[in-house]
Amino acid sequence: MSRGGRLPCPRDSALRRAAFCGNLAALPSHLVPGGRSVRVFISANPEDTIAERNALREHVYPKLREFCRENYGLEFQVIDLYWGVETEEWDSPELQKTRMKLLEDCLKTSAGPCFVGLLGEKYGSIRIPGEVESSEFEMIIDAAVEAKLETRLLEEWYCRDENAVPPAYYLRPKSEMLKNYHNTMESSANSMNESKWQDIAEEIKRIFKTAVKLLYEKGKMKHSQAKRYLSSAIEDEFDFALGKQTPAFLKKCVCYIRKIANIERFVKIPEMEKYMDVTYTAGKFMRDPEALEKLIKLRDEFIPTIVASSNLRVYTSITHCDMKLGYSQDVENHYIEGLGKQFYEDMIDIIQATVQQNFDTETDLLYDEVLQHSSLCKTYSSFYEYRCEALNIVHKYILPSKVGHINPLIIYGGPCTGKTLLLGEVAKKAYMWLQEEMGPESDPVCGPKLLSRALGYITMSKSGLSEMELEDILALDNSVMDELNEIVRQKDFEISPNGKVGIISRGDENINVLDLQSGKLRVVHAPGIIWRQRLSRDGRYLVYICFRSEDDDDNGAVSSLTVMRLADALISYLSQAKAWKILIRRAALPDQPKSLR
CATH class of the missing domain: 3.40.50 (Rossmann fold)
Known part of the structure; x- marks a missing residue:
């Protein structure tokens, strides 16, 4: 076995074929990129x-x-x-x-x-547990009652899942518990929800902290168990x-x-x-x-x-x-x-x-390249917990179309709305969707292809890029794309090395899933660098708008409000091409995001 737990993968192996066809389910969990x-x-x-x-x-x-x-x-x-x-x-x-x-x-x-x-x-604040085993949660509730604490907040915010093994309590999403939590563009609603959540969060932490310390002092909870509730993230x-x-x-x-x-x-x-x-x-x-x-x-x-x-x-x-x-x-x-x-x-x-x-260890560069992106897609997908309308729309979009021209599909929303997790889930399931549509006997090499390429991974959005560096990151690697095109041996399967941004692009037989999180871009450059140049070619691209932005400052950083205005401008621009649009609002994954057609 080679380093990193990776099995040798000759060019004709089943794992290599699965990786290049986007069959993430066929890649074992122990298979990690070099x-x-x-x-x-x-x-x-x-x-x-x-x-x-x-x-x-x-x-x-x-x-x-x-x-x-x-x-x-x-x-x-x-x-x-x-x-x-x-x-x-x-x-x-x-x-x-x-x-x-x-x-x-x-x-x-x-x-x-x-x-x-x-x-x-x-040291930092202790964490709010997102999941607690049923027996442990009920023990904590009993200890809180013994400490004369009001437990109504825990009982409201945590729901029991009988289907979990073992049964567990899960923290409910804020979008479900706080009124108008989706109105991210309304500053008054934002401020009110933020203040309310901070009070709720501190009270939840206080209850867990008091109850767990009592259980530990009485010998009813081990040190390793108690530490999960009493440690900060940095520890x-x-x-x-x-x-x-x-x-x-x-x-x-x-x-x-x-x-x-x-x-x-x-x-x-x-x-x-x-x-x-x-x-x-x-x-x-x-x-x-x-x-x-x-x-x-x-x-x-x-x-x-x-x-x-x-x-x-x-x-x-x-x-x-x-x-x-x-x-x-x-x-x-x-x-x-x-x-x-x-x-x-x-x-x-x-x-x-x-x-x-x-x-010093010989590696297959192209195979490692694909594994890097597949691994990241699987990671994001593992955090996607809610089926929503947006996933259904993308599912429908990916399936083979009888219509000759494929219009763009746009997914956009504010920070932390689940766009990346949604696209990770799409990358994971797209191959299965296509197999179900075309039949289990269809050849994954001759049939549709799924290429997952997470440009810059997750942190390029937070690295203070110059305009030239941004261009480097947004550009696809020519050598990798050329070799991949050669491997699939499809004349009509071409990926432009000059493309700037895309999430899903598709022709009649090919699907590419790309991801980009761009950071503090200057407003004057955003349309030219990202959208127009990419979409003016053949109109087959799904554009992913994911700004990790702060308030407007002297450097012209893009604020959340400006992002939505730019998104509206992009949608107006693409409306001429009859594009499909999906708006994912803040924390909307547990509910039904609004679909714009």
């Missing part, structure tokens, strides 16, 4: 590391991408899922589940460094990435620790709550002692223990606050400048030390 890219997972609390991660994204990642391309022909990709996600979604069970899955993928598949931890003075990620790893593996990981001297003195400054865990007790603000205790165990006990038995790189910086302003902008900028330089040097060192080892 290390053809450097994929680094960033573990951090989102609140206190915004400036650091933004600086790395704008000034360091582009240089590392250029280094990897020029010296190794590899992509440098960073997984930082908090970018583009709204604040109230940071503790979402779905987001944390996705983070852990992508962390695992980075540890398994990166050709070089794979994990970077950014740890400051903030889970550090433990998963660094615990029980070999010294050789830990050479691919780095931790940067930022300590702020005498930070407790500045607890009354409102802005400092971003940098430490604060609680309000006995009429005054103070540093949360319980969160501090957990932080010390993680930072001053767990990490040093790992260092003592390995070559894990750990850097600790101590910064001093301004006496009046606390952790001021100047103080933060000084730390960030040093972090950027050290981060770049460490990534270069690790890449040079580890990437060549992966090159």
